[in-house]
Amino acid sequence: MHLSTLALPLLAASVDAQLHKLAKQAGLKYFGAATDTPGFRERAGLEAAYEQYNAIRDDTNEFGQTTPTNGQKWLFTEPERGVFNFTEGDVVADIAENNGQILRCHALVWHSQLAPWVEQGTWTAEEVEQIIVDHITNVAGYYKGKCYAWDVVNEALEEDGSYRKSVFYNALGEDYIKLAFKTAAEVDPTAKLYYNDYNLESPSPKSRAAVNIVKMLQAEGIKIDGIGMQAHLVADRAATLDDQIAVIESYAATGVEVAYTELDVRLFTPNDEEKLALQKEVYRNSTGACVQTEACVGITLWDFYDPFSWVPYVFEGEGDALLWFEDFEKHPAYDGVVEALTNGTKPCKPGKGRGKGKGKGHKRSNKLF
Numbered sequence: 001m002h003l004s005t006l007a008l009p010l011l012a013a014s015v016d017a018q019l020h021k022l023a024k025q026a027g028l029k030y031f032g033a034a035t036d037t038p039g040f041r042e043r044a045g046l047e048a049a050y051e052q053y054n055a056i057r058d059d060t061n062e063f064g065q066t067t068p069t070n071g072q073k074w075l076f077t078e079p080e081r082g083v084f085n086f087t088e089g090d091v092v093a094d095i096a097e098n099n100g101q102i103l104r105c106h107a108l109v110w111h112s113q114l115a116p117w118v119e120q121g122t123w124t125a126e127e128v129e130q131i132i133v134d135h136i137t138n139v140a141g142y143y144k145g146k147c148y149a150w151d152v153v154n155e156a157l158e159e160d161g162s163y164r165k166s167v168f169y170n171a172l173g174e175d176y177i178k179l180a181f182k183t184a185a186e187v188d189p190t191a192k193l194y195y196n197d198y199n200l201e202s203p204s205p206k207s208r209a210a211v212n213i214v215k216m217l218q219a220e221g222i223k224i225d226g227i228g229m230q231a232h233l234v235a236d237r238a239a240t241l242d243d244q245i246a247v248i249e250s251y252a253a254t255g256v257e258v259a260y261t262e263l264d265v266r267l268f269t270p271n272d273e274e275k276l277a278l279q280k281e282v283y284r285n286s287t288g289a290c291v292q293t294e295a296c297v298g299i300t301l302w303d304f305y306d307p308f309s310w311v312p313y314v315f316e317g318e319g320d321a322l323l324w325f326e327d328f329e330k331h332p333a334y335d336g337v338v339e340a341l342t343n344g345t346k347p348c349k350p351g352k353g354r355g356k357g358k359g360k361g362h363k364r365s366n367k368l369f
């Protein structure tokens with residue numbers, strides 16, 4: 001009799017969990033969520049939530065993949081020149097390893113959350129080259145073999161498709177991108193190397209510039225494997241399903257894979273039924289675009305629990321961007337994701353008539369279940 005009362009909560013947790021399981025059945029490699037040392041940099045005072053939070057995060061039926069939201073960024077990994085610290089990055093790398101989850105690693109060269117010493121120094125071009133090479137050699141070297149993918153260069157583009165003026169760009173021009181990918185390929189040859197950015201979810205000057213980065217690297221024989229669409233979306237002005245499919249196809253035409261790397265869909269708080277219904281449709285559209293395109297390998301939420309989201313800290317008055325509310329009730333958007341994951345399977349071959357019946361859908365193999 002004790003047995004049944006004890007077993008119930010465990011059973012309830014695992015029966016509900018399904019996003020990664022369904023994603024695999026739909027032909028994706030993973031459905032995951034980024035995480036951090038809980039409470040470390042997000043809202044404090046939620047220690048009581050950790051147990052429930054961890055149970056969801058560690059359930060591989062729900063999440064088959066994770067990413068450190070912060071711990072592998074330059075600010076934490078090389079806070080002083082030549083001083084490397086992997087304590088924070090290891091928190092999440094260890095979670096992935098213990099759970100048997102795919103690890104996406106994030107991010108090697110980025111202008112933001114950069115250690116102050118890089119930005120405040122006055123460097124020659126040669127010094128900036130050395131700084132990039134040393135950073136990638138040490139950080140990607142330390143995590144070698146553990147990362148399914150690395151976001152090698154993050155947010156190099158402006159909205160009009162021009163390059164962002166960063167400490168890296170100002171010193172080296174677009175050559176810094178080549179150097180970063182070339183170095184990462186040498187240091188960790190098995191990791192998929194990604195260019196990652198926001199507002200890449202519909203065709204635009206920026207999305208075309210991302211395609212040009214891929215082509216520039218390919219023209220020089222430098223390895224690039226993927227484009228990461230961060231997908232920090234806004235419920236009432238998100239890219240449509242059709243636009244997301246179109247932009248993914250434009251990336252896929254260069255031969256690279258594609259992933260949703262930081263998906264969240266924010267709304268103006270307080271939420272109401274209408275806003276949550278719109279959010280559900282946006283989650284369904286993004287998930288649907290990944291399912292309907294051969295090139296899209298997976299989806300990562302930027303955390304999954306609203307109180308641990310970055311959104312309220314950066315966008316005043318906005319929030320509720322993830323799939324679990326503070327009380328651990330699921331958003332209606334959770335069902336939107338499920339609907340898209342159970343609405344069909346990936347096309348078997350790139351370019352084969354999506355939605356035209358023939359050529360659509362893998363045979364479901366037993367091992368997917």
Ligand SMILES: *[C@@H]1O[C@H](CO)[C@@H](O)[C@H](O)[C@H]1NC(C)=O
Nearest residue numbers: 076079083084085086087088
């Ligand atoms: C490394 O980072 C951790 C976590 O941020 C910090 O507690 C620790 O003091 C750092 N180690 C060194 C040697 O600075």
Ligand SMILES: *[C@@H]1O[C@H](CO)[C@@H](O)[C@H](O)[C@H]1NC(C)=O
Nearest residue numbers: 238239240241242281282285
């Ligand atoms: C979802 O995508 C469809 C098809 O492209 C579009 O008509 C609809 O407006 C999108 N919904 C939202 C909320 O963006």
Ligand SMILES: *[C@@H]1O[C@H](CO)[C@@H](O)[C@H](O)[C@H]1NC(C)=O
Nearest residue numbers: 284285288289340343344355
């Ligand atoms: C669901 O499948 C239909 C038929 O293939 C497709 O037209 C529709 O866009 C899909 N919806 C989503 C959200 O992926």
